[in-house]
Amino acid sequence: MLDLAILGLLFEQEMHGYEIRRRLRDELGLFANISFGSLYPALSKLERAGAVAVTSEGPSGAGSMIPSTGSLSGERAGLRARRAAAPLAASKRSRKVYRITDEGRIRFEQLLAGEEVDDARSFGLRLAFARHLPPTARLALLERRRAQLTRRLATDLARASGERLDIYTRSLVEHSTESTEHDIAWLDRLIDAERQGSSPVRSEPSSDPRHETPQHQTQ
Amino acid sequence: MLDLAILGLLFEQEMHGYEIRRRLRDELGLFANISFGSLYPALSKLERAGAVAVTSEGPSGAGSMIPSTGSLSGERAGLRARRAAAPLAASKRSRKVYRITDEGRIRFEQLLAGEEVDDARSFGLRLAFARHLPPTARLALLERRRAQLTRRLATDLARASGERLDIYTRSLVEHSTESTEHDIAWLDRLIDAERQGSSPVRSEPSSDPRHETPQHQTQ
DNA sequence: ATTCGATGTATCAACCCGATACATCGAAAT
DNA sequence: ATTTCGATGTATCGGGTTGATACATCGAAT
Incomplete structure (x- = not known):
């Protein structure tokens, strides 16, 4: 299912369709080149189902609020428009920014914990979001x-x-x-x-506390 | 393309749809469980295109062609009444045996030599028939x-x-x-x-002539 | 100044899959 | 002996995926 991929990305932060495709390709590597003929119908279906909602404007924070999104997507926006000429205004093109709803989060966890692990893609996708399990x-x-x-x-x-x-x-x-x-x-x-x-419950918490420093840690 | 798989199997010997599926699963391993919803439409399309032809009878050879006269028109009606007619030919069920045509052989070689080698499946399929290249x-x-x-x-x-x-x-x-x-x-x-x-052109033909002995050798 | 590539949304035909239906047959179970 | 069960066999349907295409804006290079 492509729904799982979409909801998993929107779980972290809101974004638009093109960005979803880009992340799937560049970060996950799954769905190597997901087609727009799959993506946009899937987004429409999720919107009809109430799993996502569209907030019709607001590309990349735009400086109005949220210092967190500015730092999160900053490295992305930086290499895209590194001129820094006018970073505040950005582009006012036609773009639909999607956001996950509470219903969508429930749907996401259902899909993630689902039993149908047939192909390699489906498993890889679940593994990519395994930190939510x-x-x-x-x-x-x-x-x-x-x-x-x-x-x-x-x-x-x-x-x-x-x-x-x-x-x-x-x-x-x-x-x-x-x-x-x-x-x-x-x-x-x-x-x-x-x-x-999972089983060793940090028996020596003082000796060597987590030198791995995982970047994303949702729980 | 599934057409390549079908034509490649029919290139060796004529068979019916169910058998094509079985060989794809058991021998090739590609298209792990090809769906009948793909196979039968593909066969119909190949038949319309003139790449394959259906010879409505003859499971496993079984004693030459044998025109079988009236059974051609009554293959549907005959299957419910006939019982003791042909003990040699085994089952008289409704099965459509497909045979590749000259046009199909041309199409097969076109597909096999085609440039679109995108995914792993397409490559694996071509490699499975690489002996025809x-x-x-x-x-x-x-x-x-x-x-x-x-x-x-x-x-x-x-x-x-x-x-x-x-x-x-x-x-x-x-x-x-x-x-x-x-x-x-x-x-x-x-x-x-x-x-x-390929490059060493049998410089010593008498010394060690090909001890590999490939099983299938079509040319 | 214009071309070019990246960004962005959207649709279409063709194709593939999973499920389902229908039907025959051989063999095991009751 | 009859029923049940699984394998064989053809076929269709809905839904999802792909690749191609269209349209449009923008930044940057020629």
Whole structure:
């Protein structure tokens, strides 16, 4: 679902459609080049459903209020218009800034915790917003994905060993098998880290307090 | 395109829709579970375009063609009444066996040599039928794909190093980068093998003539 | 001064997927 | 023996995705 991606981005801060596409491409990397033919209908549908609301003006803070948004989107606006000639006025083009509603937040958490973790995209999207999940659901997501990949690995191995294939198809199947094994090993590392990080309840809080300094920390 | 997959399978031997789906799933592994909502419209479209033709009977060869006379018109009516008519031909269910035409073979080679090698599926499909390509086009296909992955790797690396991401998104991006590197290494092996196997024009034909013995050899 | 590319919203045809319906058949379960 | 169940087989429908296209404004380079 594309709805999850939209709501997840709007969960952090309000923005317009083009910006949603840009972030999906540049930051997440998922939905490599999401089409506007998908994005705008999805936004309209979410608006009709009451999950998002449009605040028809106010691109990038515009200096009226909010010092926080100024710092957040500042690095983005900086490289876009680094001339600093007239940063206050900005552009008054036709742009519809979307904002998530309370209903949309509920919908977001429903989608994020949903059971349908079929494809790689859907899983990657959920993982990108996994910080909004409680640790239990986060672990469940990882293990669900791992089980899926294990099933796929079994069929891949059966196909690689049993059939008689030409060299190109065989190489394709073998490479697919290796990739799946690689994915499973990655998931195992994530699962381990998740188990390690959640159960030890900071036994020595004074010794080494969090030298990782995670940037986004929502809870 | 799904047309390429269909024509590629029919290129080897004629079969019906359900069988096409089964082979795509069990042998190729691409289009993991292709939907009938895609397959049957695609077959109809190919039939309208003259790329395939339907030979309304003949499951698994089963004793030459056998015009079967009246069953052509009454294939629908016959299936509910006929029981003991043909013990050799096995089931007389409603099945439409498709066969590729000369026009379809031309279309197949056009699609196979086409330049649009965007996604992984399209490339995997072409590679699965790469034995039908001349060595030059085969090498070009591999190198086109490698160039795409190299471009993607560059953007992935930029994303991984530049932005400040939470741990899950960062892990996702890093894993994606590793996967892309893995894919490139695989392509390099394929390209090397392709260069090794094509350029040496059997200088010693008597010494060690091709101990690989590929199973399918269509040309 | 004009071209060019990025930004921004929007729509369309074609395509693909998941679900569903209908129908036949072989085999296991009751 | 009959029912149930799963595999085989063709087909359609709604909804979501894509790629292309259109239109428009703006900043910057030629």
